[in-house]
Every structure is written in structure tokens, then in C-alpha cells.
Amino acid sequence: MKIVDVCAFLSPHGGGVKTYIEQKLAIGPRLGHEIVVIAPGDHDEVIGHGPGARVVKLASPRFPLDRKYWYFDDEPRLHAAISAEAPDFLEASSPWRSASMVGRWPGAAPRALIMHADPLSAYAYRWFGGVLSRETIDRRFERFWEHLRDLGQAFDTVVCASRELQERLLEGGVANAVLHPMGIEAGLFGPERRSAAVRRDLLALCDLPEEAHLLISVGRLAPEKRLPMVVDAVEAASHSLPLGLIVLGAGSQKRRLLAQIAGNPHIRLLSPERNRVKFATLLASADALIHGCEAETFCMAAAEARASGIPVIVPDRGGAADHAGGGAGVRYAAGNAQAAAQAILDLFAGAVPLSSEPVPVVTMAEHFTRLFADYERIASAARRAA
Structure with a gap:
């Protein structure tokens, strides 16, 4: 498959998203897939990452609250860039405005929303959790929940890496939320x-x-x-x-x-x-x-x-x-x-029982093998329905 990831928060300065994207670019081609990441940047640029992997930068404004990042501000241009790549499967890497843009792309490719961010926990629950219950906060942020539910309808699958996030989205009415725990870079940590x-x-x-x-x-x-x-x-x-x-x-x-x-x-x-x-x-x-x-x-x-x-x-x-x-x-x-x-x-003090054996950890290769197999299943079902 040709998998195109629209990643609004890819920064050269590091972070979990950067690590994840770099691993996807390295592992995807080894699994037989072509990986293209479309990201905002200071200017238009295509960066090769070996056979079958590249990053396509679209000139975009800097994010005003954190200038290590950029944001997509031209939906027609983003749609044109996606169409030019003709993806077999399309991803969005954050639940913000860029995900809505990807959801509105008029092409036929099935698509996945990767929940690299949990805005309710990062902001609403943190800001108001000391004085309000989560249920009350959720009611007051109903408009954002409506946004998430709309994304659940626009995407064939909503990928969560933790069980709590998946369960919270499902309880909130977000369709198609599935669990795919991420992993670590193989052979590096030990x-x-x-x-x-x-x-x-x-x-x-x-x-x-x-x-x-x-x-x-x-x-x-x-x-x-x-x-x-x-x-x-x-x-x-x-x-x-x-x-x-x-x-x-x-x-x-x-x-x-x-x-x-x-x-x-x-x-x-x-x-x-x-x-x-x-x-x-x-x-x-x-x-x-x-x-x-x-x-x-x-x-x-x-x-x-x-x-x-x-x-x-x-x-x-x-x-x-x-x-x-x-x-x-x-x-x-x-x-x-x-x-x-x-x-x-x-x-x-030794009051916490710790395992004497190494705790198993999923590798990124295992994560992407399972995730892309899920994508292939969704794409095959879409082709049969068409």
C-alpha cells in the first residue's frame, strides 16, 4: 500500500511524534509499503528517507504558541497535495483542524486518525480538574466532543495507543476507536x-x-x-x-x-x-x-x-x-x-513489588506490522463494498 500521513505537528526539534514518524519511514518500506508524510514547514521541500519513504513539506505559518511547529492554513492546497500522492490509505496525526481537513478530502481512500494528542487531558482536565468532575468538564466541552464524534464518522478507524483513551473515546460516542499500543525502537534500549x-x-x-x-x-x-x-x-x-x-x-x-x-x-x-x-x-x-x-x-x-x-x-x-x-x-x-x-x-524503600524479569515491550516493527495489517483489512473491505 501507499500510505500518506498528514502530520501537522512534526518538528525537527524532537518529541514523540518525530520519533514515531522516523520509525514509520524506516519500517514501512521494509514491510512492503510506501510511506509519504505531508507536513507543514517554512518552505516547500521534499526530503527523501531512502527507497519508498519521503517527507513532503508544504510552506505554512509558524504556530504562534510554540514556534518550533507549523500549521496547515490552506485546505485546498493540502487536498491537492494529497490527491497528487494518490494514497491507498490516508492518515491524520492529530485531532485538531488538520484532521477535519483530511476528513473532508474528497478522494476515495480509506483513512485513519492517529491520536497523537489527548486535548481533553492535556488542557481541560488539567485546567479544571481541581474544581470540577470529569463528567462536568465533559459537559462543558461538549462542542469538542461533537468535533471528536464527527471525526469518528469521517475516519474508518481512530487509533489509540492507550486503553484509557480508547475506552474514554468509545464512552463519549466516538466511533471506530481501536487500540494499537505503540512500541520502542528495536535493538536500542536494554x-x-x-x-x-x-x-x-x-x-x-x-x-x-x-x-x-x-x-x-x-x-x-x-x-x-x-x-x-x-x-x-x-x-x-x-x-x-x-x-x-x-x-x-x-x-x-x-x-x-x-x-x-x-x-x-x-x-x-x-x-x-x-x-x-x-x-x-x-x-x-x-x-x-x-x-x-x-x-x-x-x-x-x-x-x-x-x-x-x-x-x-x-x-x-x-x-x-x-x-x-x-x-x-x-x-x-x-x-x-x-x-x-x-x-x-x-x-x-523496596515497598513496591518489582518484577525480577525484564518486562516485555512491544517494538515499533511489531506495532506497524499489526497496524498496517489492520489498514489492509479496512482497504480490502472498502474495495469489496465499492
Whole structure:
């Protein structure tokens, strides 16, 4: 099949969507499919990614709230670009305006909406969850639920990477929501990458001895990631045990985070590590990963941490929660710094039963094999109906 992905939030600066797209471009052709990604950018450009894979950039405006991203603003031009590719299967990679554009494309190709974002959890539930129940919030955001239900009708399948998101969409009346957990890059992450020297150097960077505990946090420095809450939790837990935190990330909250940790030598904010082997080594060399975001649709960082052999400390809602099962870590009440601090203490006190065996993790190759098989089934049914 020729699979065309309209991906509105593809940034060269990294993130889970970038990792996912790069894996799709690499793995899709090996599975016998042609992969074309249509994304907004500063100018028109075609970027080859080897035989059967390329990215087509359409000149578009920068996203005003985060200028590392762009957005599609010309629906007829986007439709023309899709038509020029003549896809066998069409994808949209976010539930925002671009998904509506893809849904309105007049071609006959079946299409899938990939839920790379959970706006209700990232914004509405986070903003108002302290004073309103989720049921009340859902009623007040009925217009967005109507938008999601419209997308469920416009797309043949709505792909969710976490069970909670799939179940919430189905309960909200979004048709065709299916579960396809994502995976990690094969052969990259593993306990064998753990380095005592790297761990010792990171603890020294945190002004701590080798006997201390080392946490790592990975991701964009964005409000929904709740890094200030994570820092509060680590600072609270550090009153009871020697504890260092390495944060790998960049984003709009960098200045706020630096101001918050100023004067604390045991917490360090570092730039994202773009070298994937070095990143996998850093991850495996920590004692646990701590994550603050309950709005993850999958949580690649937690999956990679599990594969690296370190436990995860994650909120009890969203895609991150899935990765603490099977003895892989501990969950805490989402958004609660005190609960997160207690989870840290429980983990390092041995109060959390952890698996002595590696926790199985799906690879990206396995994910795409299953997903594209689903696409082929949908396309075959569409051809028979036609």
C-alpha cells in the first residue's frame, strides 16, 4: 500500500511524534509499503528517507504558541497535495483542524486518525480538574466532543495507543476507536546499556555521591508535562533520602523550571540528547524514570525506560499509567506532588513489588506490522463494498 500521513505537528526539534514518524519511514518500506508524510514547514521541500519513504513539506505559518511547529492554513492546497500522492490509505496525526481537513478530502481512500494528542487531558482536565468532575468538564466541552464524534464518522478507524483513551473515546460516542499500543525502537534500549561510570558522573553533576539515588525525567518542557510538580515531588522526597534528578528536555517552560530549581544542586536540567545510543545509555544508567504528564497518548519515555530495565514512577491516568503494570513501576495520583513524593520513597524503600524479569515491550516493527495489517483489512473491505 501507499500510505500518506498528514502530520501537522512534526518538528525537527524532537518529541514523540518525530520519533514515531522516523520509525514509520524506516519500517514501512521494509514491510512492503510506501510511506509519504505531508507536513507543514517554512518552505516547500521534499526530503527523501531512502527507497519508498519521503517527507513532503508544504510552506505554512509558524504556530504562534510554540514556534518550533507549523500549521496547515490552506485546505485546498493540502487536498491537492494529497490527491497528487494518490494514497491507498490516508492518515491524520492529530485531532485538531488538520484532521477535519483530511476528513473532508474528497478522494476515495480509506483513512485513519492517529491520536497523537489527548486535548481533553492535556488542557481541560488539567485546567479544571481541581474544581470540577470529569463528567462536568465533559459537559462543558461538549462542542469538542461533537468535533471528536464527527471525526469518528469521517475516519474508518481512530487509533489509540492507550486503553484509557480508547475506552474514554468509545464512552463519549466516538466511533471506530481501536487500540494499537505503540512500541520502542528495536535493538536500542536494554539493561545492558547501564553504565556505572555514567551513573556516577550524573550523580556527581547533581553534587551527590555514588550511594545516592538517581532519577531521570525526559520530555518537552511544556505545561502539560507537569515538570514543576515533578521537581516539587523530588525536593520533598529528598528530605528523606539522598536523591538526584536529571531532566532532559527543552521547551516553553525552561525559564520557569530553571528559576524553580535555582539553588538546588541536586537537580539538573540538561538539553535533550539527540544521539540515540547515548540517550539509551543515560536512560539505562538511572535508577528510575519519573514522569508527570497524565495526558500521554502512549508515553514513549516510559516504554523506553521499561525496556532499559529501570522502573517507572508515573501518574495513574493516561498512557503513562500502562507502563507501570507487571511489576515495572509504581503509579501515583495524577497531578499530586505529595503522592509522587511518596511513590519515590516507596520505590526506593523496596515497598513496591518489582518484577525480577525484564518486562516485555512491544517494538515499533511489531506495532506497524499489526497496524498496517489492520489498514489492509479496512482497504480490502472498502474495495469489496465499492
